[in-house]
Amino acid sequence: MEKAALAGFGLSLAPQVLSFASARPRDEKRVGIIGLDTSHSLAFTKAFNATDAASDLGGYKVVAAYPHGSKDIPSSVERIPGYTEEIQTLGVEIVDSISSLLEKVNVVLLETNDGRLHLEQALEVFKSGKTVFIDKPISASLVDAIAIFEAAKKYNVPVFSSSSLRYMENAVAVRNGKIGKVMGADTFSPATLEPTHPDLFWYGIHGVETLYTLMGTGCETVQRTHTEGADVVVGTWGGGRIGTFRGTRSGKSGYGGRAFGEEGILDMGSYGGYRPLLVEIAKFFDSGKAPVSAEETIEIFAFMQAADESKKINGHAVSLQAVLDKGRREAAQISI
Template identity: 90%
Template sequence: MDTALNRRKFMGKAALAGVGLSLAPQAISFASSRPKNGKRVGIIGLDTSHSLAFTKAFNAADAAADLGGYKVVAAYPHGSRDIASSVNRIPGYTEEIQPLGVEIVDSIAALLDKVDVVLLETNDGRLHLEQALEVFKAGKTVFIDKPISASLVDAIAIFAAAKKYDVPVFSSSSLRYMENAIAVRNGKVGKVMGADAFSPATLEPTHPDLFWYGIHGVETLYTLMGTGCETVQRTFTPGADVVVGTWDGGRIGTFRGTRSGKSGYGGRAFGEEGIMDMGSYGGYRPLLVEIAKFFDSGIAPVSAEETIEIFAFMQAADESKKINGQAVSLQAVLDKGRREAAQISI
């Protein structure tokens, strides 16, 4: 409980710092006018600090132009049902978000009648497929916060449903948008021959080990390495999980997930033209800019294929754990996930 509490305090502070907001309650003013149609944002899930942080950024009276003029106008609070650390946040966040100009509604259907685009923020990835289907059927573009689901199978089904209903969707951790990670992705050190990434990987019994929080560091690793991982091996060392992926051409990417919420986030890329450390985490703002661009264009900045492979990597890590760290084929995990996802009615 102490670890979870410290993590929530840290992320809450990081959220406010990342969007450039003061902690002083009188320091922020919010636009009172309603946004024009096309710019109205709805939030599903008030069980995460992201919901408040994102709303404070979008709804600030002096919101930056690169946030696209989008304003959060309505929210459906639920939200996790049985994860105590999330459920217990809902009443407080519901109270805090209303003065920001947000109407609270009693169903996703009611929300969808009032908004143009959606932030699916529910902290519990097990609910995302069910909730996303309502959004897809209404034809609303949606960003799904991490984790996109609590299983590889559901992740595949979500993207299949988005394709079926022809609705733009993407999902990402904000760690993808660390300044140096983007520089590496854009070729700063040439072709990446290997990379290391790390993040907290605290556990939640309802989610596979890395899906709950380790996804932050895994997303960092994939930002650096790209797709193409072939095999995954996982070992446990005191206080941490270490996952080693072998990519095409024998390139090696590693993820270290620490059990302490105090470890921070980061990594290092080894390229043909240099080595680059990731530096410090820069907060949520770069992700929000990408979300605004996505709402404008309907073009996802992260492909479905990459997000699905991230979840296959984490699933393969779990499989490797079960067989004492032996290598697991990522393609075999993907093939099995696709077969099972095909059985889900969407």
């Protein structure tokens, strides 16, 4: 794990286990990476490019990479030279621009660790018409997240974004109905801070994404309180369902949670790594069908934004719909 990823729009993960459209021809399975400032870039490349790569990774190979990448986040910038050198040993060509990258590949992994750059970089990919996965966080603001999805719609390009925590085995089982309707859930993850990003956007997103995997969309109000070494965010969903996220500042809490359903209670267990996410990315590249809706990802970012707003007013409840409405108004002013 890199330590630096609306009522009525709920989406079941069940389609993930169904058959997808026929795979692309072998010569159309060339993947390009934008951003070599995160260990995800290397980890994903090692999985896709392995000589014994499993068939459920779709036959995709990373063939080219554009290194940049964060410009002013030291923990990210410092990684670029070493990761650039290492990824070349995996058969990946280094290019000097996103435009050069797009000439060599069919699909894109936008891995830049700095969410502030994602809108600008994604727009260049969208204009090329190439399918793209955008790693967490999809952006460093709710406004940019909305703008990214609006741009994808404008250019008719498939896009999705997710933390790998969404694909913890028991989280998927809960989403697929193992314990019936979920009445509430508690999740936790590290929530270390990066000054360039709102508090939860940088790393707390992992636990928030887990919470949304369990609860689905439809959160109405958000309250955030601070306890020693952690922030606790409480969301109230329709029907009085409660979901909580605890983000620890030490970064040593691990990842997990518990879901409370009409037919039982299930602990999430331990984090299982990147592979389940990569399988979903391969399916997405083949089908062009995002396994996570734009609406759900946008609501996740609205939840985190509302948590920040609640912090500013001493933990009082904030309307998630009001935060969404404001974000949409501001996103409409961005030229895409």
